[in-house]
Amino acid sequence: MALRVFNTLGRKKELFEPLEPGRVRIYVCGPTVYDACHIGHARSVVVFDVIARYFKAKGFDVTYVRNFTDIDDKIINKANELGIDSKAVAEKYIKEFYEDMDALNVERATIEPKATEHINQIIQFVEKLIQKGFAYRINGDVYYSVEKFKEYGKLSGRRLEDMEAGARVDIDERKQNPFDFVLWKSAKPGEPAWESPWGMGRPGWHIECSAMSNEYLGETFDIHGGGRDLCFPHHENEIAQSESVSGKLFVKYWVHNGFVNINQEKMSKSLGNFLMIKDVLKTYHPEVVRLFLLSNHYRSPIDFTDKALDEAKIGLDKIYALLERIEKKMGLKPDQNTESGDCWQRFCEAMDDDFNSARGIGILFDTVRSINRFLDQNKLSGETKKNIQSNHSDILRIGNVLGLLMEQPKVYFEKKQTQVLEQKSINPDVIDKMVKERDEARKAKNWEKADQIRNQLADMNIVLKDRGEGTVWKIND
RNA sequence: GGCGGCAUAGCCAAGUGGUAAGGCAGCGGUCUGCAAAACCGCUAUUCACCAGUUCGAAUCUGGUUGCCGCCUCCA
Known part of the structure; x- marks a missing residue:
């Protein structure tokens, strides 16, 4: 190369x-x-x-x-x-x-x-x-x-x-x-x-x-x-x-x-629009900032806007959600020793072309989609599992270069949750209780009550996901 | 005045000669009690405009327009 x-x-x-x-x-x-x-x-x-x-x-x-x-x-x-x-x-x-x-x-x-x-x-x-x-x-x-x-x-x-x-x-x-x-x-x-x-x-x-x-x-x-x-x-x-x-x-x-x-x-003194790192980090996760900065080619100008940062945040969540999904579904722990695969190869081709991290990030999302597609299948063949494993370690390998995905997915989401809940002074126990209540209503096929509880939670920016193994709630920040 | 850069979908953004990555948003679908998430499909016959080179151009050349940066401390 x-x-x-x-x-x-x-x-x-x-x-x-x-x-x-x-x-x-x-x-x-x-x-x-x-x-x-x-x-x-x-x-x-x-x-x-x-x-x-x-x-x-x-x-x-x-x-x-x-x-x-x-x-x-x-x-x-x-x-x-x-x-x-x-x-x-x-x-x-x-x-x-x-x-x-x-x-x-x-x-x-x-x-x-x-x-x-x-x-x-x-x-x-x-x-x-x-x-x-x-x-x-x-x-x-x-x-x-x-x-x-x-x-x-x-x-x-x-x-x-x-x-x-x-x-x-x-x-x-x-x-x-x-x-x-x-x-x-x-x-x-x-x-x-x-x-x-x-x-x-x-x-x-x-x-x-x-x-x-x-x-x-x-x-x-x-x-x-x-x-x-x-x-x-x-x-x-x-x-x-x-x-x-x-x-x-x-x-x-x-x-x-x-x-x-x-x-x-x-940014200039006269406009008074200097944006300090420490202030940005009050609102955005450091990796969101990195993802944003690296999603344009390094030589191009980049425009810092809340919208752009919000999009980076959504993108980062998406990748962490996939990592969490892999670990939950397959019990896979990050393994840097796995041999690198096609995804890493393509990432390197992008980076070899004048450190084109923007293209590299495109490949990262390609891979995320491809693994999600595999995980949507109910039964995973041995070959599919191998494929997922290889892509999984490639994603982490890429994360290592970009300085992203350094947290445990679980910790990443938990931290976020805690932060928002504290900000809004919501007690997670209350949420759990409401979720349980809704579960019972659902079992009784009392959809009206179930939806009412879900709407209440939605007002608190809490989104529910009814999964096969039970209901999970997430903060929508 | 001198030097340089940029212009790609609703938005962001890759792509430097072989027929338009990716993300966000939107729409339709699968799944679901309904959702959410995820996935699938659709969304630029076309890359600011006009000429030219070429079998072939978003990509090269010339010109036009519009934005921006540096030349002063600046990442």
């Missing part, structure tokens, strides 16, 4: 060939920790979480680095605003990042380095850039000279000349080119600062990713990811910095995820 990846560098799908067979080295730009994570962060983190999981599932030895940018102007501003120091700000939001991402069932990266713990590497990197003539000093500041790097603009497809025409950049007379960017920034009084050959200061925005990826992944590595918006200037500048120092290709495949819109609007 050949994996193909859309490479922003070149703007086309390319055959994925790792630098070292069987190994993949990935660097993804993590958050600048100055605020809580919003749903856009969730998309990026979830998308690359799935990519890393998929590589692992395919047997790759994965080194996945996701950094924290924990020193930055925005952090300093926030610190001043809150009247605490910037380190405390960073710590606070790193903690929140983990709370959100753990809730979303995001696996930890192999290495999660922080900029402030790599100041030495950053300083060395800047020194090399100065030595090689790519950077220049202005008092305590160090700038990268974009004109020195011939390929500047190759990732984002811009040319310096074009950009200067309509540029909206601060004119800093001291800079040689308006697009020159700061590598090292001198500290004003009271600002967090580290000693350097150029005086007390802090790293510029882009340099930490060059220094840390070099530290953990080497001069050249396989995949570099991040949100679309990071393409320029952040990733363009990373390329400039890294390739100027090494003289080698920095990254083989650049992968950028699309944005999350809220009701067709971009």
Whole structure:
């Protein structure tokens, strides 16, 4: 099976060939920790979480680095605003990042380095850039000279000349080119600062990713990811910095995820429509959020709406309901050891095509329908059972890649039930009693009374299912 | 001004040369006392529009229209 990846560098799908067979080295730009994570962060983190999981599932030895940018102007501003120091700000939001991402069932990266713990590497990197003539000093500041790097603009497809025409950049007379960017920034009084050959200061925005990826992944590595918006200037500048120092290709495949819109609007400060992960999770199960995020191709924009989330919820319920049905009817427990089948094969074909999780989810639902069809038969032949078993483990295998279906179906539904019942302060014993009453009425063929009780329960959002083995009730949330 | 993306059913969404996945909603049916769930069937002769290339186009090329993103901190 050949994996193909859309490479922003070149703007086309390319055959994925790792630098070292069987190994993949990935660097993804993590958050600048100055605020809580919003749903856009969730998309990026979830998308690359799935990519890393998929590589692992395919047997790759994965080194996945996701950094924290924990020193930055925005952090300093926030610190001043809150009247605490910037380190405390960073710590606070790193903690929140983990709370959100753990809730979303995001696996930890192999290495999660922080900029402030790599100041030495950053300083060395800047020194090399100065030595090689790519950077220049202005008092305590160090700038990268974009004109020195011939390929500047190759990732984002811009040319310096074009950009200067309509540029909206601060004119800093001291800079040689308006697009020159700061590598090292001198500290004003009271600002967090580290000693350097150029005086007390802090790293510029882009340099930490060059220094840390070099530290953990080497001069050249396989995949570099991040949100679309990071393409320029952040990733363009990373390329400039890294390739100027090494003289080698920095990254083989650049992968950028699309944005999350809220009701067709971009999240922005002026609209005040930032949707924080922790708020979304108050309403929706984490796996609903993941299913929603993964049901569009990662490069397309995705529109966050209540309707879309509700649909994802219905879809997730449907899959869990099937898993529950299998376990009940066949006594099957999840078994990852079963050999993978056709369903997994088709899922891999979808994922091999530029991580097309949307198509993969289509295959998941195909399989759900197919198993339900089998289970509708009264007698299951040995072959059918085998088939179900194989598909069952494939579904769980897919769940493992997508970070879905991690709960026991029973627990999934029970949790939901408890939550809603508590919210509405309904006592489940009362429901059981009513169900029993209705059962008796049904036995007596008193349909009127039975239906009346059912309607009462329906008003409480409780749906009954009369199964052969008895009546089951479910919350319709 | 520069660069790029998108347009597929009522809605969401796959599909990049071989005759339109999947989900939601809707309708009809099987099952059921009736329901619910599940399943089956139906719901785009057609992929914004106009030309062109091709035996063949949603897919490639050119043009038109409409949305959107980046170029400034941004996932």
